[in-house]
Amino acid sequence: MRAVKSRIEDLAIFGGPPAFREELHVGRPNIGERETFLQRVNDLLDRRWLTNDGPLLQEFERRICQLIGVKHCVALCNATIGLEVAVKTLDLSGEVILPSFTFISTAHGLRWLGITPVFCDVDPATHNIDPRRVEELITERTSAVIGVHVWGRPCDVDALVDRTHRHKLKLLFDAAHAFGCSHKGRMIGGFGNAEIFSFHATKFINSFEGGAIVTNDDDLAARLRLVRNFGFAGLDTVACLGTNAKMTEVCAAMGLNSIASIDTFIEINRRNYDQYKREIAMLPGISLALYDNGERNNYQYIVLEIDEKAAGLSRDALEELLWAENVLARRYFYPGCHRMEPYRTEQPDARARLPHTQRLVERVICLPTGSAVTSSDVSSVCAVIGFILHHAPEIRKRLSEKPIFRHPWRNSSSQISQG
Numbered sequence: 001m002r003a004v005k006s007r008i009e010d011l012a013i014f015g016g017p018p019a020f021r022e023e024l025h026v027g028r029p030n031i032g033e034r035e036t037f038l039q040r041v042n043d044l045l046d047r048r049w050l051t052n053d054g055p056l057l058q059e060f061e062r063r064i065c066q067l068i069g070v071k072h073c074v075a076l077c078n079a080t081i082g083l084e085v086a087v088k089t090l091d092l093s094g095e096v097i098l099p100s101f102t103f104i105s106t107a108h109g110l111r112w113l114g115i116t117p118v119f120c121d122v123d124p125a126t127h128n129i130d131p132r133r134v135e136e137l138i139t140e141r142t143s144a145v146i147g148v149h150v151w152g153r154p155c156d157v158d159a160l161v162d163r164t165h166r167h168k169l170k171l172l173f174d175a176a177h178a179f180g181c182s183h184k185g186r187m188i189g190g191f192g193n194a195e196i197f198s199f200h201a202t203k204f205i206n207s208f209e210g211g212a213i214v215t216n217d218d219d220l221a222a223r224l225r226l227v228r229n230f231g232f233a234g235l236d237t238v239a240c241l242g243t244n245a246k247m248t249e250v251c252a253a254m255g256l257n258s259i260a261s262i263d264t265f266i267e268i269n270r271r272n273y274d275q276y277k278r279e280i281a282m283l284p285g286i287s288l289a290l291y292d293n294g295e296r297n298n299y300q301y302i303v304l305e306i307d308e309k310a311a312g313l314s315r316d317a318l319e320e321l322l323w324a325e326n327v328l329a330r331r332y333f334y335p336g337c338h339r340m341e342p343y344r345t346e347q348p349d350a351r352a353r354l355p356h357t358q359r360l361v362e363r364v365i366c367l368p369t370g371s372a373v374t375s376s377d378v379s380s381v382c383a384v385i386g387f388i389l390h391h392a393p394e395i396r397k398r399l400s401e402k403p404i405f406r407h408p409w410r411n412s413s414s415q416i417s418q419g
Contacts, residue, residue: 002380005387008394012324014402019384020326020377027202027300028372032261040253049249053229056252061212063259064197067180068189070214072221074228075247075255079176079198079211083109085245086194086213087144089223090170094141098174099129100338100350101357102148106174107337110146118142119338119347124356127151127289127303127364131159133353138163144170147192151289151301154183157191164192172196175214179205180262182296189214194224199255204265204300204370207255210247265371269299272369272378276302279382283389285311302367303332305360312392315365317399321388327381329365336361 003010003017010016031037044056061073076082087096087110096110100119107117118137123130127150134145145164147155155173164171171191176198178188189195194217199210215221223240226233231242247255258265273291280286289303306315313321315331322329336357337343338350351358367381388395 005384008391008398011321011388011395012326013321014398018324018326019380023326023328024368024373024377024381025328026330026366026368028368028370029201029206030204030258030261030265030371032257036260037253037257040256041250044249044253051246051248053246054249054252056249056256057247060207060247060252060255060259063256064189064212064214067259067262068187068214070187070190071216071218072214072224074213074215074221074224075207075252076211076213076228076245077247077251078200078209079174079196080105080109081243081245082196082211082213083146083172083174084113085224085227085243086172086196087113087115088241089220089227090144090172090193092143092170094143095139096144096146097129097134097137097142098146099148099150099357100336100354101127101150101333101360102174102337103176103333104337104340106146106148107343111342115143116141117337117343119343119350119354119357121354121356122150122360123156124359126153126156127360128153128155129160130356131156131163134160135163138167138169142167142169144172146172146174148174148176149178149181149188151303152178152181152188152298153289153291154178154181154188154295157183161192176200176203176211177301178298179203180266180296180298185295187296190216193217194220199251199258204269204298205255205258205262207247207251207258210251210255266298268371269369270297271375272373273299273302275375275378276367276369276382279379280304280385283311283386285309285313285389286385300369301332302369304365304367305363306365307363311389313388313396315363317396318385318388319365320399321395322381322384325384327368327384329367331361332364332366334361334364 012018064073095116173195175195194215197212199207227242228245231238231240233239285307291297308314
């Protein structure tokens with residue numbers, strides 16, 4: 001039985017019992033068919049082939065190619081390493097343009113390789129990189145542009161292709177959010193020089209930890225496979241500089257298990273999205289990021305923008321109130337890559353050219369969804385938010401008179417992931 005809120009004193013932040021006894025997470029891992037996964041694990045143990053391009057990895061790569069209609073998939077240990085391998089293999093250097101409104105790994109992958117991330121503002125309507133702003137940032141040091149399909153909603157691919165083609169630049173897409181999504185009827189994965197998927201545990205399709213680079217470029221795919229495995233082109237032949245970016249067989253087994261349940265996971269995400277859309281439609285000061293029903297979507301993010309003036313409360317106040325209720329909503333991608341180190345120190349003036357990014361990082365909050373979230377959970381979350389907004393003036397007054405609740409996870413880096 002969940003705690004019902006009928007008085008302001010019932011809110012957990014003011015001493016009442018939390019709405020949820022157990023914490024409700026954004027992106028709690030999907031598991032899929034447990035027995036099928038365990039059978040795959042038993043099989044790989046019997047084979048004693050645990051890594052190094054094993055049969056499960058090969059099957060996982062083939063399955064991804066079939067699902068999204070690309071020629072090549074190179075699976076890796078994670079998507080951050082995938083980005084680094086792609087950047088290194090494409091021989092990028094100097095500066096690369098990307099949004100600041102993304103998970104920090106997109107910028108870190110570049111900076112780790114000695115490349116300067118040049119942060120570009122976003123389109124406030126789509127939350128994706130604005131191609132018009134890209135044009136303004138291109139210099140003689142620019143070697144590439146990275147678009148990020150935020151929330152699985154595709155970038156303006158055509159405009160980015162046009163600009164990078166005219167300036168003879170490489171084009172990569174961070175598709176960490178976008179597995180199973182489409183753009184103009186074509187599955188995301190085949191655009192630009194390459195795209196990088198994430199199969200981290202928080203993604204709706206996961207391989208525990210994992211990622212993949214997908215491309216239709218035969219030569220690039222061959223070079224990516226070399227770089228993934230120390231540059232080995234044969235038993236005793238190293239053809240180029242490489243690293244160890246291999247995905248293990250047990251991770252590939254989990255990836256295959258996830259893909260087998262992809263339709264079920266998307267159906268659950270769609271159900272939750274539709275219910276949130278219905279139940280928060282009339283709440284003041286809240287807008288839900290919408291998905292294009294004419295395209296294929298994975299619906300794995302429930303994204304709200306909070307208009308503080310209309311809602312009566314700031315996004316941060318709402319988040320603190322929800323965390324006290326064990327609804328662990330998340331501020332994506334607060335505070336923006338440009339305000340994190342080392343970029344805050346290296347590029348102190350970046351903020352001035354990112355007004356839409358600044359606005360979004362102060363307004364966006366993501367709510368729990370996925371297979372661990374029931375319809376009853378969604379109704380309870382919406383009821384709590386509705387109660388909070390209905391009593392916003394009094395709650396705001398009380399919050400100003402007491403210390404803000406800080407959940408113990410706030411200082412636990414082991415629990416942080418917004419990729």
